Amino acid sequence: MRQVAVTGMGIVCGIGSSVPAFWRALCEGRSAVADATRFGTGGIRSPRVVEAAPFPEDNIPAWLSRVDKMAFYAAREALADSGLGKLPADAGVSVGTGVGGLPESEEAYFDILDHGRLSGHLKKFLNHLPATTADNLSTLLGLRGPRASVANACSSSTASLGQAWLWIASGEADLVLAGGADALTRLTVGGFNTLRVVSQDRPRPFDRERDGMVVGEGAAFLVMESLERALSRRARVLAVVEGYGLSSDAHHATQPHPEGAGALACMRQCLSVAGVAPEEVDHVNAHGTATIANDASEARAISALLKERASIVPVVSIKGAVGHCLGAAGALEAVATVLAIANQEVPPCAGFRSADSAAGLRVPAERERLEIRHAISLNLAFGGNDAALLFGRPA
Amino acid sequence: MTSLWVEGAGAVGPLGFGLEKFEAAGSIAKEAKYETPRLVPSDLPVRDGFPPAATRWLDASSLWWCQAASRAAGEAVGAGCGQVVGLGWGSIQPVREIESAFHGRGFSAIPPALFPFSVGNAPAGQASILLKLRGGAVTLNAKEAAGLAAAVEACRLVKAGLMSEAVAGGVDHLDPFLLGILKHLRPKGAAPLGEGAYALKITSSDEKPGGALCRVAGWSQAGEPSPPHRYPEIAPLLEKMAEEINARFGWDASRADMLFLPGEIPSLEKASMDWAGRRCPRGRVVNVQRILGACGASSAGAACIAAIALSRREAGRALIMAVATGGAAYALALEKVENAGRT
Structure with a gap:
């Protein structure tokens, strides 16, 4: 298997619309949780969401859906950051998304319900197809290599990055633009509210008094290429992607396995693929939705993996800062994990105040400098659809 | 050297649970009008084999995928068996x-039990629960090519050892509202729209397993920029993928x-047809979309039909290719084996 490097990143989310702004806000422990403004929230249990920060839409085609605009913006930043003058013609693209362009499809559907017909083109109704984002990026950036659109709900973009890693590691592609994007919709905000898992205030991952998650939106992309290629073009290597693991809880449609069996299995698999021992893991970027059930289950899995080092290794969730960006979550968290390795620094877990004694994890409330050799980014999804990535410091 | 094998095929489609009669269905399909969709028979017992309580809330996509995956997986499912599921248009009904x-009565009217089925990976999640498939799951959206995209990805994951074996294929449900939208977007003479679920069981071993239907000879994927609702020029894509399979696997299309x-x-x-005439003059071309109907799952149906035909020695080398609107393309090459197993 070939080694895979990360050479560029781009992001738009609640706390920033550039990688430097995102990292600064994350390290300062800022949160962008607020009441929704994009649509009315009358009758909802909790109107708390994270809307993406404004981003310049210059040179972004106006006909793109909101999610595709965010994706295109983040993808361009990643490409510029990678120092690639021109993309190779056989570059691939791998995108994870949960609901994609559903906001526009929702409007189109309501238009049909109200008027018996759609005032715009019928294709507007099909905006939500997850493949649309990868197709549009491919067209706008001239990408002629392998293409994938992953719809694994909340682990979508972890799997999209894993897929890109596999393409490059196995020699099927040399360079892939990989990431994820998701936009706020009535369906997701309302749906999580009906499950009674949305916070009335703000998410506090792994906190004793956590009361739930909030839905967020955003996009993040990473330029991944073979290490050999990156070195030959003297690219700056931010981190290496060392392994990928995936598993299924086979337990419940929405509830995680109480002992975190699936989460543990996919973390073990990504370490095994990389040939890295749990003792060499210095940081975990957790799924950490801040729901009672998720954090308890995930904490058990991380504790089982790290054993006695669970009380030493810093475990962070960024969802207290950016919300749960669903299909984009894995890509946003991968960016945070790579930045932690590149800066040898862990940001605070925004929203965290007091440790849940049952969790047994070390969750930093302040930023910390430390040596990070290897770090895991973990995401869990509906249906027990779990995925993990292992990132490492470049040699 | 380790090879990949197709060890099972399962279907829920317009032809019922089986695909063995696809030849006869093909002649019927020639008479079918393109406006008439090819639907899963409403009396097909798709809940058979599952506890009633476990399937009470399942939408058609989840139910069909569970049934097709169960039929492909057979009795012997390893603990590390994973899934790769391709969706054409996703979970439209829920x-x-x-x-x-929501539109009628606001947020409080959203049914909690329905929400988990609105996410794209609901079929994979339900199948993992019902069939105890713990080896991970990936759900891909590749529109018309979704089922084949999933089969190709499964081959890659099994070969890399990330899944010990996998059930892979596609599922699509032609929600009546969606049918109303899609039929206006199709040109005259197009293949009828379709629905269903088709799954292959892909395994890995040095020696041919007793139940192998055929061997996986190679795969490829490529892309050509094209607007999301338009097909690219396909001949260069087909040629590029055939060349890549030859270069990487030594398999001559x-x-x-x-x-x-x-x-x-x-x-x-x-x-x-023009490309096949030039490139594969000995090849018999089957337009599976006219038999099973056009949907994201059909290309997996094509792979299932190919595996069955190879196991019956009706063909020796099969090439399945699919191209989606937007320009994503996938190819899978299958070969016959001696003493093929069950269908």
């Missing part, structure tokens, strides 16, 4: 029901004697 409830190529609309069908 999404539409939730949106209708010109020797294929059974071909499944894009044929959703007349212009694609003609381009496919």
Whole structure:
């Protein structure tokens, strides 16, 4: 298997619309949780969401859906950051998304319900197809290599990055633009509210008094290429992607396995693929939705993996800062994990105040400098659809 | 050297649970009008084999995928068996029901039990629970090519050892509202729209397993920029993928004697036939979209039909290719084996 490097990143989310702004806000422990403004929230249990920060839409085609605009913006930043003058013609693209362009499809559907017909083109109704984002990026950036659109709900973009890693590691592609994007919709905000898992205030991952998650939106992309290629073009290597693991809880449609069996299995698999021992893991970027059930289950899995080092290794969730960006979550968290390795620094877990004694994890409330050799980014999804990535410091 | 094998095939489609009668169905399909969709028979017992309580809330996509996956997986499912599921248009029915409830009565009207089925990976999640598949799951959206995209990805994951074996394929449900939208977007003479679920069981071993239907000879994927609702020029894509399979796996497409190529609309069908005539002169071209109907799952149906035909020695080398609107393309090459197993 070939080694895979990360050479560029781009992001738009609640706390920033550039990688430097995102990292600064994350390290300062800022949160962008607020009441929704994009649509009315009358009758909802909790109107708390994270809307993406404004981003310049210059040179972004106006006909793109909101999610595709965010994706295109983040993808361009990643490409510029990678120092690639021109993309190779056989570059691939791998995108994870949960609901994609559903906001526009929702409007189109309501238009049909109200008027018996759609005032715009019928294709507007099909905006939500997850493949649309990868197709549009491919067209706008001239990408002629392998293409994938992953719809694994909340682990979508972890799997999209894993897929890109596999393409490059196995020699099927040399360079892939990989990431994820998701936009706020009535369906997701309302749906999580009906499950009674949305916070009335703000998410506090792994906190004793956590009361739930909030839905967020955003996009993040990473330029991944073979290490050999990156070195030959003297690219700056931010981190290496060392392994990928995936598993299924086979337990419940929405509830995680109480002992975190699936989460543990996919973390073990990504370490095994990389040939890295749990003792060499210095940081975990957790799924950490801040729901009672998720954090308890995930904490058990991380504790089982790290054993006695669970009380030493810093475990962070960024969802207290950016919300749960669903299909984009894995890509946003991968960016945070790579930045932690590149800066040898862990940001605070925004929203965290007091440790849940049952969790047994070390969750930093302040930023910390430390040596990070290897770090895991973990995401869990509906249906027990779990995925993990292992990132490492470049040699 | 380790090889990949197809050890099972399962279907829930317009032909019922089986695909063995696809030849006869093909002659019927020629008479079918393109406006008439090819639907899963409403009296097909798709809940058979599952506890009633476990399937009470399942939408059609989840139910069909569970049934097809169960039939492909057979009795012997390893603990590390994973899934790769391809969706053409995703879980439209639950999404539409939730949106209708919201539109009529606001957020409080959204049915909690329905929400988990609105996410794309609901079929994979339900199958992992019902069939105890713990080896991970990936759900891909690749529109018309979704089922084949999933089969190709499964081969990659099994070969890399990330899944010990996998159930892979596609599922699509033609929600009546969606049918109303899609039929206006299709040109005259197009293949009828379709629905269903088709799954293959892909395994890995040095020696041919007793139940192998055929061997996986190679795969490829490529892309050509094209607007999301438009097909690219397909001949260069087909050629590029055939070349790549030859370069990476030493499998010569010109020797294929059974071909499944894009044929959703007349212009694609003609381009496919022209390419096949030039590149694979000995190959018999089957337009699976006219038999099973055009949907994201059909290309997996093509792979299932190919595996069955190879196991019966009706063909020796099959090449399945699919191209989606937007320009994503996938190819899978299958070969016959001696003493093939069950279908």
